[in-house]
Amino acid sequence: MRRKVYTKDYILKAAYELVEKEGFTNFTARNVAKKMGVSTQPIYLEFENMQDLKNTLIEDIFTELKQSIFVQEHTGDKLVDICINYIDFSQKKPKLFISLFVDEYGGGKQMYETSFEYFKEAIMSDPTYSDLSEADISALHDGTWITITGVASLMISGILQPNRQQIVEIIQHTIEGIIAIRK
Template sequence: MPPVRKFRKEDIIKVAYDIAKEEGFTGINARRIANILGCSVQPIFHNFTSMEELCRVVYDQIYNKYKEYMVNARNSNYKPYKEMGLAYIRFAADYPEFFKAIFMNNTKLSTENLILNDDLGNDVIKAGQELTNLSYEEQKKLHVKVWIFTHGIACLVATKTVEFKENEINKLLEDSIRQMIIGYKHEKGENK
């Protein structure tokens, strides 16, 4: 009798992650993972109580990949606010299925809660404050507008609806942020 091959939890997660990377979460199912691993579904359910649990673990890894992009941009010495917007769009371009899983599913969150659902949102707002000198609350309002614009570009990129060159995105983002800041300050009567 040949030895029974043990499948580590990490092996199962890696296969599910790779499927999500190519096809999104809809491609993840126990039978598919088992076929790729060359086993029955038993090792999957030995390591995870349900497919939902496995998908949560994969989602956490995907979100960590997104955070890696954003943290690297936040730590940039060159215009961190704009760099974080570019990183958001770059993530959508590099990992379209991951981007869709995080930001294009039916989250049922308000815009503010979606933006502020973790420390990254606060970091982006603080980076914006350094640029605008607005209060936290004012910057949060401005950031919602900037984020909606940036999210629109990222969605177009992730769905391959429009193909942008990096320099086009850079210019669009820089010009739009500048104009939104001017408009916001004009609205407040600052006219700077």
């Protein structure tokens, strides 16, 4: 019996490289296969369709973000640290950041929902935020998401270049404002 040459992981690696370089705009079976130097057949043997490949890729990327990027400590405040790490990720991998969080063809709703679940778990484990209601956490997630995505996007475009202290202050002011409004 022949063994599989192109495993699911190999296809995901090629898909990741394509998205990291070109975004989701050109995310097709043909382009992923071209990246691997093969026909599209191995892709459709491992994945139901391109949406399945895309969903799996986004899940894998978010798992990596949770395990190695979003856990970095900077201030001791989990919420501020997650926000800083999100902005740092945008600066280290701007094309991938845009593909996942900004581009209309990207992760969109899936990234929003996945990030909310992670955000909720992380925030509830921090005593500073553990007494917040689900509605408060949702408002905090949406408000900080809007703020840090704006900061990250403006930094990528070169319009703003705040230093770390300014970034922390922007995040803290956003958090304080949302919590004050919710009380």
